[in-house]
Amino acid sequence: xxxxxxxxxxxxxxxxxxxxxxxxxxxxxxxxxxxxxxxxxxxxxxxxxxxxxxxxxxxxxxxxxxxxxxxxxxxxxxxxxxxxxxxxxxxxxxxxxxxxxxxxxxxxxxxxxxxxxxxxxxxxxxxxxxxxxxxxxxxxxxxxxxxxxxxxxxxxxxxxxxxxxxxxxxxxxxxxxxxxxxxxxxxxxxxxxxxxxxxxxxxxxxxxxxxxxxxxxxxxxxxxxxxxxxxxxxxxxxxxxxxxxxxxxxxxxxxxxxxxxxxxxxxxxxxxxxxxxxxxxxxxxxxxxxxxxxxxxxxxxxxxxxxxxxxxxxxxxxxxxxxxxxxxxxxxxxxxxxxxxxxx
Amino acid sequence: xxxxxxxxxxxxxxxxxxxxxxxxxxxxxxxxxxxxxxxxxxxxxxxxxxxxxxxxxxxxxxxxxxxxxxxxxxxxxxxxxxxxxxxxxxxxxxxxxxxxxxxxxxxxxxxxxxxxxxxxxxxxxxxxxxxxxxxxxxxxxxxxxxxxxxxxxxxxxxxxxxxxxxxxxxxxxxxxxxxxxxxxxxxxxxxxxxxxxxxxxxxxxxxxxxxxxxxxxxxxxxxxxxxxxxxxxxxxxxxxxxxxxxxxxxxxxxxxxxxxxxxxxxxxxxxxxxxxxxxxxxxxx
Numbered sequence: 318x319x320x321x322x323x324x325x326x327x328x329x330x331x332x333x334x335x336x337x338x339x340x341x342x343x344x345x346x347x348x349x350x351x352x353x354x355x356x357x358x359x360x361x362x363x364x365x366x367x368x369x370x371x372x373x374x375x376x377x378x379x380x381x382x383x384x385x386x387x388x389x390x391x392x393x394x395x396x397x398x399x400x401x402x403x404x405x406x407x408x409x410x411x412x413x414x415x416x417x418x419x420x421x422x423x424x425x426x427x428x429x430x431x432x433x434x435x436x437x438x439x440x441x442x443x444x445x446x447x448x449x450x451x452x453x454x455x456x457x458x459x460x461x462x463x464x465x466x467x468x469x470x471x472x473x474x475x476x477x478x479x480x481x482x483x484x485x486x487x488x489x490x491x492x493x494x495x496x497x498x499x500x501x502x503x504x505x506x507x508x509x510x511x512x513x514x515x516x517x518x519x520x521x522x523x524x525x526x527x528x529x530x531x532x533x534x535x536x537x538x539x540x541x542x543x544x545x546x547x548x549x550x551x552x553x554x555x556x557x558x559x560x561x562x563x564x565x566x567x568x569x570x571x572x573x574x575x576x577x578x579x580x581x582x583x584x585x586x587x588x589x590x591x592x593x594x595x596x597x598x599x600x601x602x603x604x605x606x607x608x609x610x611x612x613x614x615x616x617x618x619x620x621x622x623x624x625x626x627x628x629x630x631x632x633x634x635x636x637x638x639x640x641x642x643x644x645x646x647x648x649x650x651x652x653x654x655x656x657x658x659x660x661x
Numbered sequence: 662x663x664x665x666x667x668x669x670x671x672x673x674x675x676x677x678x679x680x681x682x683x684x685x686x687x688x689x690x691x692x693x694x695x696x697x698x699x700x701x702x703x704x705x706x707x708x709x710x711x712x713x714x715x716x717x718x719x720x721x722x723x724x725x726x727x728x729x730x731x732x733x734x735x736x737x738x739x740x741x742x743x744x745x746x747x748x749x750x751x752x753x754x755x756x757x758x759x760x761x762x763x764x765x766x767x768x769x770x771x772x773x774x775x776x777x778x779x780x781x782x783x784x785x786x787x788x789x790x791x792x793x794x795x796x797x798x799x800x801x802x803x804x805x806x807x808x809x810x811x812x813x814x815x816x817x818x819x820x821x822x823x824x825x826x827x828x829x830x831x832x833x834x835x836x837x838x839x840x841x842x843x844x845x846x847x848x849x850x851x852x853x854x855x856x857x858x859x860x861x862x863x864x865x866x867x868x869x870x871x872x873x874x875x876x877x878x879x880x881x882x883x884x885x886x887x888x889x890x891x892x893x894x895x896x897x898x899x900x901x902x903x904x905x906x907x908x909x910x911x912x913x914x915x916x917x918x919x920x921x922x923x924x925x926x927x928x929x930x931x932x933x934x935x936x937x938x939x940x941x942x943x944x945x946x
Contacts, residue, residue, distance in 0.1 A: 351754065437687065469867075552672070636776065639776075
């Protein structure tokens, strides 16, 4: 059993708790079993991407670029004769699968949500770190965490019953009447279901994650930055805006991007308050919209009835587009957060 | 000079008031949400909803409660060996390079929208494999969504096992497996369980990945793995609120209330486990 003597100072000593590495042979079975688990984790994302790509391929050929540029979503005449053929793929006559409305809705609602959420989350995080007495901090953090745990569908329920009527009866008429001269704020006040309500719900939903991340970034920063600035005679607000915030810029950008990624992929709450628009781009901030995530849920039943199957595959193509966008946003966010970690 | 300082102080005060107002605003929104769900939910809870199944848009929630529990339980069974096993491999066996790759793929999984997971499983299992709406498809969707939470907590917990404890055990002549089971594993267990509970909280509230995998059923769930749709609480919240009947609205509120209670209880237990874990770590140091 001499081989079990711990190697101190060697390369293994850097690893925290590695009983097996000192005697690889005796850990073989455990090593094989757990490596299978790790393999599943590793292959899951790759498998998902490849399978969706394979399944979507006919739709990619049928739709070409129009999945991103066309505003008409039409599964075609299911009772007609003949078929509509693009690039050798046949769908029902008149079938068009344009996803521009959903892509625009996804991006606009998530961006508008950020416009609402970023200043609020910054304010909340700064208050927690610099203004809240110690004994209030723990309960406040617990409440913020509680907020993050509320399911999407409950936000959707609250949105449907509380928020949407308020927007439809008060906010939208007021804004379109008094601020209608500003582009995108005038015109039809709508019913309350739409871009504005979706953005508000999304903002509330992503705020807890953003607050938690910004708070942790602020707390990880040495207190001396704030104190040095105060000692030089600046006010506490100047210390925060001129000394602390510039030093955590990348971390905050990362937090915003993570929240943005969440907002892009959010389904149920948006589905319930966004107004389920189809074949029309939003005219103003209160117009009904649709997002990729929401349309996958709301259009699947109709897509299943498409005998050619291209409608279902086109929905999968939209899901794939959402997948790729989320992947890109999250990658940039991770790079930003890692950059922040390295800077201190 | 003095007026200049006064102005700066006033500006500082103004912005801090706005910051505090944003915290108060956030708490008011939270209050509105809780008040809404709790007031309407408690009013809608009747004893018989726990024993009757949904009938069309009325009846009870027995099938949805049982379905949610069944889906989440099976998801836990599926995710525990994979998530915790992978974390054990990464912390105990993996070469440096592969360790980074597994952690990266988990990070990527965190960012995949849940509807994408749901649609992928719908296409792959419900359609292509021909399972139909089923318990296993729904639980797999939940397991994939829980996986990054479970994995990350387990990875952190096993990485935090103090090296001196492991070395002491090895020095006393314990075999590696004994050291792992008697020293590392007990140490990492609370942190791992916390991650699992957070995952359960997420899974309880998921809707989008279940709609086209578990489907929906007005009947009590069967234990059939495939070809038998399963009802769940979040579906009731989503669809019944859009029906024009008071009875269906009542069920939607009751379902939302039960979900919130379930999630709060799991999150509270998870938090308590964190506290317990932290206090034990402190006593070691």
